[in-house]
Every structure is written in C-alpha cells, then in structure tokens.
Amino acid sequence: MSLSPLQIDMDSANVFVDGTWTPSHSADRVLAINPATEETIGRAPDGDEQDVDAAVRAARAAFVRADWAKTTPRERAGYLRGMADRLEQRSAEAGEFLTTENGMPIAITAMMNIDFGAAILRYYAGLGDALELEEVRGSTIVRREPVGVAGLIVAWNGPLMLAIAKIAPMLLAGCTAVLKPAGETPLSVAYLIDAAQHAGLPAGVLNVVTGGRETGARLVSHPGVDKIAFTGSTQAGRAIAAACGEQMKPCSLELGGKSAAIILEDADLDHYLAQLPIVSMGGNGQGCVLSTRLLVARPRYDELKGGLRDTIAKLPVGDPHDPATVFGPLAMERQRDKVEDYIRDGKAQGFEVLTGGGRPAGLDRGFYVEPTVFADVDNSSRIAQEEIFGPVVTVTPFDSDEEAVALANDSQYGLGGSVFSTDQDRGVEVARQVRTGTIGVNGYQPGLDAPFGGVKQSGVGREYGPEGLDVYLQAKSIYGARPQG
Numbered sequence: 001m002s003l004s005p006l007q008i009d010m011d012s013a014n015v016f017v018d019g020t021w022t023p024s025h026s027a028d029r030v031l032a033i034n035p036a037t038e039e040t041i042g043r044a045p046d047g048d049e050q051d052v053d054a055a056v057r058a059a060r061a062a063f064v065r066a067d068w069a070k071t072t073p074r075e076r077a078g079y080l081r082g083m084a085d086r087l088e089q090r091s092a093e094a095g096e097f098l099t100t101e102n103g104m105p106i107a108i109t110a111m112m113n114i115d116f117g118a119a120i121l122r123y124y125a126g127l128g129d130a131l132e133l134e135e136v137r138g139s140t141i142v143r144r145e146p147v148g149v150a151g152l153i154v155a156w157n158g159p160l161m162l163a164i165a166k167i168a169p170m171l172l173a174g175c176t177a178v179l180k181p182a183g184e185t186p187l188s189v190a191y192l193i194d195a196a197q198h199a200g201l202p203a204g205v206l207n208v209v210t211g212g213r214e215t216g217a218r219l220v221s222h223p224g225v226d227k228i229a230f231t232g233s234t235q236a237g238r239a240i241a242a243a244c245g246e247q248m249k250p251c252s253l254e255l256g257g258k259s260a261a262i263i264l265e266d267a268d269l270d271h272y273l274a275q276l277p278i279v280s281m282g283g284n285g286q287g288c289v290l291s292t293r294l295l296v297a298r299p300r301y302d303e304l305k306g307g308l309r310d311t312i313a314k315l316p317v318g319d320p321h322d323p324a325t326v327f328g329p330l331a332m333e334r335q336r337d338k339v340e341d342y343i344r345d346g347k348a349q350g351f352e353v354l355t356g357g358g359r360p361a362g363l364d365r366g367f368y369v370e371p372t373v374f375a376d377v378d379n380s381s382r383i384a385q386e387e388i389f390g391p392v393v394t395v396t397p398f399d400s401d402e403e404a405v406a407l408a409n410d411s412q413y414g415l416g417g418s419v420f421s422t423d424q425d426r427g428v429e430v431a432r433q434v435r436t437g438t439i440g441v442n443g444y445q446p447g448l449d450a451p452f453g454g455v456k457q458s459g460v461g462r463e464y465g466p467e468g469l470d471v472y473l474q475a476k477s478i479y480g481a482r483p484q485g
Helices: 049-065 073-089 091-102 106-129 159-173 189-198 215-219 234-247 269-279 298-313 331-346 401-409 424-433 465-470
Strands: 014-015 018-023 029-034 038-043 132-137 140-146 151-155 174-182 206-208 227-233 252-253 259-263 289-295 352-355 372-376 392-396 416-422 474-477
Touching: 014 049, 029 091, 049 091, 049 151, 049 174, 049 206, 073 091, 073 106, 073 159, 073 189, 091 106, 091 159, 106 159, 106 465, 151 159, 151 215, 159 174, 159 189, 159 227, 159 465, 174 215, 189 206, 206 259, 215 234, 215 424, 234 252, 259 269, 259 401, 269 298, 269 416, 289 298, 289 401, 298 372, 298 392, 331 372, 331 392, 392 401, 401 424, 416 424
Parallel strands: 151 174, 151 227, 174 206, 227 252, 259 289, 259 416, 289 392, 372 392
Antiparallel strands: 014 018, 014 206, 029 038, 132 140, 140 474, 352 372
C-alpha cells in the first residue's frame, strides 16, 4: 500500500492552515479504517473550534492579500492547470491509497477521482482564459465579485473529485476556502494540498481541517465564512440549509438521490446490462446519481430479470485492489449495517430476491454485502423510496410511457436518472418529462460543460459548467459609471 504524501503520524495528526501542516489544537482524532481489512490505517484531527477558527482566519487574511486578491482569472487558471498536472503525476499512487481508504474498486478510483478531477480543473482553467467579470449595461457597470471565504464540506464516496468540483470554480472566482473532508476519509486530502503547493497556490487560499460532524457544524456556523458548499446526505443538507438561513449565508447543496432507470419496451437490454455496473451499481452502489430503481416495460420484464441474474453472477466481488473486482466492500461498518437493514426490510415485505441478499461467501473480513436485486417491488415501499447507498436495486414493471414517468417522478428526490430506448427521440422525450436535475439517454455520463445538481430533496444550486462558477460569485452594480450615449 502506498502512503499518503502527508505521511500522517498515528499519534500527532495535522491540519493545513496558512500554507503549512501544523499540529491541531484538538486532541481528539478520527480514524481512517481500511474497509477491506477492518484495520486502522491512520488518524487525523477531529478539528475543534480553535482549529476551525484558525483556518477561517487564514482564509480571510488570504482573501484580501494582494498576492491573491489582485490575480486575474487567467492567472488563477494557471494555478488550476498546475494542480491538474501534479494530480496526474501521482495518479497511480493516489488511486491505490484512495482504494485503501474507502474501498472503491481500483478500476474506477483513479479514473473517478484523479482523471475526472484533473479534467474539472482544466475545464475551469479554460473558462478562466476568457472570463470577463465586468460588463456595461447602459450607464451601469455590472461586476461579478468573489463571494469571499467558502466553507467546503464533502462526502467519503469520492473524496478528491467531490472536493475538486468545488475547489476549481472557487479558486477561479477568486475566493479562498476551508475544506473539511469526510471524517471517514480524512487522509487522501493530502494529495490535493500536495497539488496546490506544487502549483504555487498562495498561503491561506486553501486550508484543511479534518473531523466529523461537529467540525463541519463549526465551519458552517463560523461568522467568518461567507458561503457553504456541501456534498452529502439530504438529512445533513437540511441542517446546513437551516443554519445558513439563520445567518443569511448562501449555500449550495448536492444531496441524495433515488433515481430511476426507465427501460422502454424497445430498449437494447444487452446495452443496459453492460451499463449496469456504472449506471445503477457503480462504486459499490455508493453513488447519489445511480439509477437504482429499474422501471421496466412489462413485455421485457421477465427477460430483464433473467439478464440481471446472469449479469450480476459474473461480476467479481472481492479485493478492491484487484483490477478485475467490480464490487468491493462498503466504506464503513455502519454503512454495511444500514444496507443490510434495507435488505431485511425488502425480504420482510415479500419482494422477490433475484440475486444476493446476504454477505459474500469467503469474505469474512471487510464490510462486504452481496450485490442484491429485488423484483416485483412496490414503488411506494421503503426500499424503492429511500436512498440505500449500497449495491441494491429494485425492479418494477410499467404498462405505458406515461406510467413510467409517473413512477419515476413519485419520489422525494430528483438528482439523476436514465432512459433506455433504441429510438433516441423517444428516449429524449421521456427524459424531458422526468422531474430531475440530470438524466441520461442510453447511459449516464455527466459533461463538465453542463450544470449538475438536483431538484426537490436532492439539493440546491449547481456544479460544473459556467453555472458551477456562478455560485462563488456575487453581482455588484455600479450606477452612473459610464456616460449614456
């Protein structure tokens, strides 16, 4: 196993404040556990009020210092490209470490976090090359100015990619930030700081305080933070939104999902089944955008059920460091316990277990759950309505396109989704009717130039595209600044 570049000491962990790794004030620690072996791989600070305050003060001071405040978008784009270069140099090492930290299969870890993360940095660098932050409207100058100090809080399923999706537009906008990684994956953040230092990012522009929920709550409530960007559960997002509302502090929230894959009667089932490990069960099923509710046209229902049995039986479960592995362990013990509770509930409801439903044979260590498919599932049931965040999908038949859309929309969430049809126009027309922030036709692959985010309980605000930059800027009108012609 490759070590993190931080080489975090098991006894004295650090926070990154004002350009240096320094011992935390807090004596409490969060543990990083290898989910495949259940062994502790490191410790990091469970940041306290003083740790958060020091990081916020460093970010505030950096925001007004000339070496950052006077940079142009083109200059900031240079920092983003430098970070991308460094991440790509350490791709193999970082991928191995991330797999050790959260159990995601090695075949997707570097691609998801490093390759895609570097692409995000390069996309926003490209925007920066031509970004204009002022325009004249009549006699008024309309400026877009950085919102200030941003508090960035991210989840454990894609620690680097989720952070970069916020860091790249935040930096391009001219903001500074305090990043709090998930308490369960506190070590891999060192690769981001290594990249920022390699790129020459000025001290204090990006700071890191690790810790659990209380650390995040301190960051949200700190009066020196001007904006919060969060990726995580809907429950936590509601609490953050309420706290930000009390302070009149803007927040962008990328939350949970329970998306539907609508499989029309003319769909190419072999194509869907080939996409299954990505679209519906990717990352051990721990993805907010996954289409975990399979809505299937009744004439193809039995055929798809057979295809699901055959396909999943061939997908390897095991060591996440093996490139052949499709399903590794869940990220932590409590997540496995949660998923198993949903599986018990589905069985108690009497839904057919097509495959899975237990723990994989021969894997006595690690937080493993068999990939599980329930068929003939009532769309109003708990396993069809609540986000499970594990390798569990439900299958429900429908008799018309209209019923499929109604079933897809019968959810508190609206983040992702997909439609499968050999008639592209028909697939797009069905996709237009699903109430969701994003949806794919015959697959699901977010584009960096298009906004990503949810509706309903799936969030507020957007990432990616120019829209992802907008949430870190605020408009300012200077009236009478230009003579009227």
